[in-house]
Amino acid sequence: MKRGFLTKANGRIAQRKPPSVGQLPTNAQVQIPEKDAPAGDESMSAQPRELEFHFSEVCRLYSENPYIIVADYRLSSSSCFLYLPSENAGMVFIDSLDSVQAISTWQVLKEPCRPPPDLPFVIRSSGAKGLGMFATRPIARGALIMRERPVYASHPTLSVGSDQKHSFYTSALAGLAPATQAVIASLRNAQPVTSDVGHIRGILITNALGAKIPQMPDAPPFAVLFEHLCRANHDCAPNAHYGFCSESFSGRLFAVRSIAEGEEITIGYTDLTTKRAARREHLEAKFWFVCECATCSLPPAHLVESDARREAIGKYFALMKKGERYPQGASLDQVKELIIWAEEEGLVEAASILCISALRLAQRDDNYSEELKLMVSAMNYIRAIEGNESLGFATLAARVGLSAEQLAAILDNGTPETYDYGHFEGLLASRARGKAMSSNPKLPGN
Numbered sequence: 001m002k003r004g005f006l007t008k009a010n011g012r013i014a015q016r017k018p019p020s021v022g023q024l025p026t027n028a029q030v031q032i033p034e035k036d037a038p039a040g041d042e043s044m045s046a047q048p049r050e051l052e053f054h055f056s057e058v059c060r061l062y063s064e065n066p067y068i069i070v071a072d073y074r075l076s077s078s079s080c081f082l083y084l085p086s087e088n089a090g091m092v093f094i095d096s097l098d099s100v101q102a103i104s105t106w107q108v109l110k111e112p113c114r115p116p117p118d119l120p121f122v123i124r125s126s127g128a129k130g131l132g133m134f135a136t137r138p139i140a141r142g143a144l145i146m147r148e149r150p151v152y153a154s155h156p157t158l159s160v161g162s163d164q165k166h167s168f169y170t171s172a173l174a175g176l177a178p179a180t181q182a183v184i185a186s187l188r189n190a191q192p193v194t195s196d197v198g199h200i201r202g203i204l205i206t207n208a209l210g211a212k213i214p215q216m217p218d219a220p221p222f223a224v225l226f227e228h229l230c231r232a233n234h235d236c237a238p239n240a241h242y243g244f245c246s247e248s249f250s251g252r253l254f255a256v257r258s259i260a261e262g263e264e265i266t267i268g269y270t271d272l273t274t275k276r277a278a279r280r281e282h283l284e285a286k287f288w289f290v291c292e293c294a295t296c297s298l299p300p301a302h303l304v305e306s307d308a309r310r311e312a313i314g315k316y317f318a319l320m321k322k323g324e325r326y327p328q329g330a331s332l333d334q335v336k337e338l339i340i341w342a343e344e345e346g347l348v349e350a351a352s353i354l355c356i357s358a359l360r361l362a363q364r365d366d367n368y369s370e371e372l373k374l375m376v377s378a379m380n381y382i383r384a385i386e387g388n389e390s391l392g393f394a395t396l397a398a399r400v401g402l403s404a405e406q407l408a409a410i411l412d413n414g415t416p417e418t419y420d421y422g423h424f425e426g427l428l429a430s431r432a433r434g435k436a437m438s439s440n441p442k443l444p445g446n
């Protein structure tokens with residue numbers, strides 16, 4: 001077996017010059033622990049060993065331009081192809097042939113994606129959780145904490161036979177630049193001793209985040225790995241939100257509330273609108289840990305209340321039919337109460353969805369003063385979760401006839417108590433007039 005960028009293609013050896021890796025640090029030696037230290041004991045890490053990624057002999061070069069490799073020709077399905085963007089050996093895609101060919105045409109991959117300058121966090125020990133992200137200065141609600149390209153993206157439904165798993169994943173990773181291989185090898189593997197998924201799959205399962213790609217509307221989200229974003233630990237009342245921006249093909253982390261200097265930056269790994277027992281069960285089965293966050297550690301009476309609130313929000317979401325903004329029979333007062341509960345539970349993403357639902361209910365009820373307040377709240381939620389540059393924020397801005405920049409400036413220069421609601425009232429009033437006109441065309445237009 002050859003190491004690195006050599007592979008056999010139809011009996012000939014195809015040599016590939018490793019492309020430069022841009023902003024990634026070089027890290028020649030990859031020393032990783034076999035398994036992570038037992039929970040709570042930082043000093044007891046297992047013997048480190050070196051992890052090597054090889055293109056195995058069962059790999060075949062499929063095409064040089066775009067650079068596509070058949071990951072393991074023995075696999076029966078045709079789904080195991082690797083695409084390595086030639087401009088960036090810091091990234092590999094695993095998918096079916098038609099998908100990787102389509103991916104290779106995405107212009108966005110050729111654009112650089114740089115993390116924001118002067119990162120507001122460090123990665124350091126978070127006790128039993130392993131490493132974590134910690135704020136090095138106060139971070140304002142809605143601020144972009146991190147933006148980065150994944151180093152690895154795979155179609156999550158690929159089925160890889162158990163005996164071929166090892167060669168499949170090592171082959172996939174062998175195409176990456178050494179510095180990127182080092183990043184992946186250094187990620188945590190939290191698999192328990194009873195698990196036999198193998199070291200590389202252990203890393204993937206522990207760390208994979210999702211990336212939904214609009215160019216592939218019917219495909220489930222890709223499983224993606226990042227150097228920094230994969231260090232964010234879970235909390236059932238997270239202070240940050242991870243999202244994937246397909247326009248720049250990058251993962252993004254936003255502060256959903258103000259974060260103090262020294263505070264750990266956390267995201268939610270599971271459905272937070274369920275009871276503690278369900279959350280814990282899912283986290284343990286899927287990510288191999290028992291959550292002991294502040295919400296999960298509430299005294300029994302408070303926990304009962306927290307469970308009831310989260311479950312009520314989850315039930316409301318379950319009643320919403322696909323594509324609908326509110327369930328049949330929902331009342332504005334009911335949803336406003338759920339928004340308060342979501343806020344008190346620290347569920348900012350849920351609060352934003354509820355807020356948009358309430359906005360539609362206010363519209364249904366022709367309750368313009370509520371619609372106005374809810375719309376401004378929704379705008380503030382959306383920009384905390386997705387940022388000012390997101391499609392969601394631009395859509396809300398367009399509803400009031402503003403660009404995203406204009407709306408951001410208005411929201412930046414005030415609070416819900418001091419905003420100049422006149423910016424929004426005019427539009428709602430004209431819509432109300434339009435509605436009245438269409439139901440009674442004899443009304444004067446002005």
Ligand SMILES: C[S@@+](CC[C@H](N)C(=O)[O-])C[C@H]1O[C@@H](n2cnc3c(N)ncnc32)[C@H](O)[C@@H]1O
Binds near residue numbers: 235290
């Ligand atoms: C994506 S990694 C997060 C970063 C990781 N702590 C590290 O050291 O790189 C996910 C793993 O971190 C640990 N983890 C994350 N959140 C945790 C929590 N709230 N409690 C305990 N362990 C947690 C679990 O081992 C989980 O499988």
